[in-house]
Amino acid sequence: MSIEVDIRHKQGSFALDARFRSEERLTALFGSSGSGKTTLVNLIGGLIHPTKGRIVANGRTLVDTDQGILIPPHRRRVGYVFQEGRLFPHLNVRQNLLFGRWFTPRRERIASFEAVVGLLGIEHLLTRRPSTLSGGEKQRVAIGRALLADPQLLLMDEPLASLDDARKAEIYPYIERLRDEGGIPIILVSHSVAEIARLATAVVVLSDGRVTASGRAGDVLRHTSLLPQTGPTEAGALLDTRVLRHEDEYGLTVLEVRAGPLSVPRLDLPIGAPLRVRLRARDIILSLNPPETISALNVLRGTVSSIDEPDASSVDVTVDCAGDIIVARVTRKSVEGLGLTPGSEVHAIIKSVAFDQQTFGGTC
Template sequence: MILDVDIRHQQGAFALHARFQSDGKLTALFGPSGSGKTTIVNAVSGLVQPDHARIAVQGRVLVDTKKSIDVPKHRRRIGYVFQEGRLFPHLSVRHNLLFGRWFTQRNERKAGFDHVVELLGIGHLLDRRPSTLSGGEKQRVAIGRALLADPQLLLMDEPLASLDDARKSEIYPYIERLRDQGGVPIVLVSHSVAEIARLATSVVVLSEGRVVASGPAAEVLRHTNFFEQGGLTEAGALIEARVLRHDERYELTELQARAGTLSVPRLPHPVGTSLRVRLRARDIILSLRAPEGLSALNVLPGFISSIDEAGGASVDVQLDCGGDPVVARVTRRSVEELGLKSGLAVHAIIKSIAFDPEALGVAGQKNIRNLRP
């Protein structure tokens, strides 16, 4: 188990009582402001001393108040990346990175300087000062500095919150690469459904100091009721697919998933590339029969696995499409008029607007295309 957390902490009028475990490469802590996300990562890092807690990282107990265990923060081997890069303005990028080395004894150093620089695509920045960097470049340098301290866990507290959409798109591919190739598990604090859908392998949803859901990202994100306060329109299913072929004539790419084939706008990936596709519940229309005479290119046959309450006039219809979970948000009236019920065969029609760059995980890919191994 990578992360095992059980915290009870009172801070003024706010009470945190959070318990969860995760073995994901990138665990996202999701919830509105004031839900306890930052308090949790501060307790893990040692910046906050919780009233009652047991915290273990990769089997190493950092805090156990019952046993009077409280490892000093400088010995916890935790990397921390804040909303702002917090780089030393008087040092070059190279020396900002090397500062991370000071926290690890020479014989314990594993992260290679050149490897980290290549992983984050910052080789061309080494001789520059922080004042000359964009927001996304500063955050990549801050991540590199944290990695060069050889942490057992990397905490990232809303590292993209201060960036505009263009800068976020610039840094997304590097965080994905770090997740898949960096060798260090990550905990990411976020209040963006689109962000965690793209990056997370596991999700912990918090509300008013309590954990309301925890598990694999694909499982948690399909329950849209967990995201009512900030991302209801963004929630939905995550499916794994691979690039099957490219249609140069129509500028399309065909993806193969368990649910079937999907035609999407032309992607920069070579044939055989695996990727994650987000199908938002708002972009799915249900039909009892295979549709004819529609402009929609993507129709997936499946069966209704459940119909969940969503509040108000809407419900979430959970589908099993060849083993891939798909969720459609429809009105109660539609459920009644179509006679929708568990076990019924239906067709999920995916709106063409569903396949934007964020849903396909390609926002910012032009900046990293040549970095793929």
């Protein structure tokens, strides 16, 4: 799985100059409104022709202006899911799904109708019309239609933007299954840090038509300086954990991380289930000594690896906790008072109640 982009494009007064390469399963294009996310994804999909540049997906060149290569959209084998499902209202769900197959030659059709329907959990919807579906159900059908065209790349342009939190929670697990089991690279456009923290394995940050950062999701999301449009409170670390046990008498679940156990509000997951957790930088307190007689249940021991000052008053302290990298957002006064420097031994303290739906991802 790979996507390579090196393009320049001018559209009115807006100029896009984007370069990145990703070999991850789900790459999120992240940025504020007007940063160039949708323009970039439309260039990859062939809905816009770039002024100059090159786009390669899975080793297949889609665009190379120097070589005169410009594969038309219908031959790119790219699936596209928009903000709204854009289903055909006069067709039922089965007919909408099968419509995607018309764009793929019969001899090249690989995707199993039954497998796609099962993957997305839409078996019970096949005879219904789009007008009777919820927003989340419409998006799952739209994803299925794109998959049944046997794409070599799937583009998703803010597919959850028009959904409320309940509908988003409904569709998240299906996008995660698609990421983990679908076998094709996905590019997801989003302006939500919580969303990409849950779904993305790689992140490309766009600002004013330029790529300001790209890399693995955990590496990008822990740097507040790379996410200026969202504010410093959005930054944090991603940890891959497993459910160790449940403490039902306290309404808690204990997760296993490298540095020790992590207590969070009770989760409806089986013992051993993998889970991605985001530790927000604003929720972590640092101490030089092991804390005693405090209410916080989570204390992770680690070593300061770096100290960055994104603004005049705040400092990001990166801590290596037995291989798990976390970030604490503290004041300059606190850093000076504790005498923190790279190499300092510290204890990171996180309250269990700091974990909420914004911090839990799906299975890793």
